[in-house]
Amino acid sequence: MRLRRAEQWSALGFATPSVLGLGLFTLFPVGMAVVMSFFQWPMLGTQEFIGLDNFRYLFGEDPNFLAALRNTFVFTGLYVPLNLVLALGLAFWISHSRWQNLWRVLFFIPAITPMVANAVIWKLLFQQVGREPNLLADGRTALLSVVAMSVWQGFGYNLIVFSAAINEMPKAVLEAAAIDGATGLRRLLRVQLPLISPALFFATIMTVISALQVFTQPYILTAGGPGNATETLVMDIYQAGFQARDLGLAVAGAWVLFAIILLVTAVQFLGQKRWVHYES
Structure with missing residues (x-):
């Protein structure tokens, strides 16, 4: 005792x-x-x-909140598939290269460099002297420019995840698939992607969450402009709290964002039972 x-x-x-x-x-x-x-x-x-x-104001009277909500969803809808497809394609490509480790380092560098510094450099590139039109000043291309910079910044992390999963695929299963005649696209869709589906699921979850919380890239590149064409939910929360100095309204916006992330993540977890295959 x-x-x-x-x-x-x-x-x-x-x-x-x-x-x-x-x-x-x-x-x-x-x-x-x-x-x-x-x-x-x-x-x-x-x-x-x-x-x-506060919640009534956000959804009824706030002139920027619904626009920020729409921009966040558009950004997520563009950024997530582009990030995942680019990372997955390059991961399969470098898996056949003798310089695999070198490619991993090169592609991962943007993901670990300061995002503010990267955004400033991209802003200078988009605003070259004499460039017409200015991509960041055009409401039709500003958000696309933010997406492009964000994909370049973030795909390296998912590439490392996918590359590790590809290297861990069971050789016996791949050899059996080859004997059965599974080659090319059929081998990719029926054998390789199911084998790395846990990594795909993890990358999808994390990428969606980071996309819904995007702030630094549009804040540095466009400050939410032109107009509110690139303003996101986190930017609207920041402006409510630190510019309008209304912490209650800012926290209400944060709870809305939390509810969206919780709902999207729950849907992904429920849906993963149909396509994610774990080793028994």
Whole structure:
């Protein structure tokens, strides 16, 4: 009994810092965010309970929120498939190269370099002197330009994930497929993609979440312009909190974004049962 009590106290001692950190830096902020979303909460001034008025304002009166929501969905719809297809195609390509490790390093470099620095460089490229039209100043091409820069910045991470999964494909299964006559596109669709489907699922989840939270690229490249053609949900949240100085409205927008991410992720987890194949 003494030994068991000593072990319990030791376990409690080791767990206490983590529990305190979880409570102080996660549970308490989340709880405060729930409370603040129902208040008019100026950065300086008196807080006033307003119920669901913040959410009503976002979906009814805010001139930018619905545009930011639309832009975020358009960005996600373009960025995610382009990122995944480019990363997957290059991963299969470099898997047959003798310089595989070198290609991995080269393609991964943009993913680990500072995003702000990359965005500034791309902004200079898009705004070359004498260039007509200015892609970032045209509402028809500004968001596409942000997507292009984001794909270049982010596909290297998924390439590493896919490359590792391709290298781990069971040789026996590939050889059996070749004996059965599975070659070319049939081999890719029926054998190789199912074998790496867990990696595809993981990459899809993470890429969708990062796309829905996009902020730095449009903020640096266009500041949300021209007009609000490239303004995203996180940018709208930032402007509500740090420019309009209404923390309650900003937190309400953050909860909307959280609900969207939660819903999309839940749908992906439910759908993965049909196409993701795990080793038994």
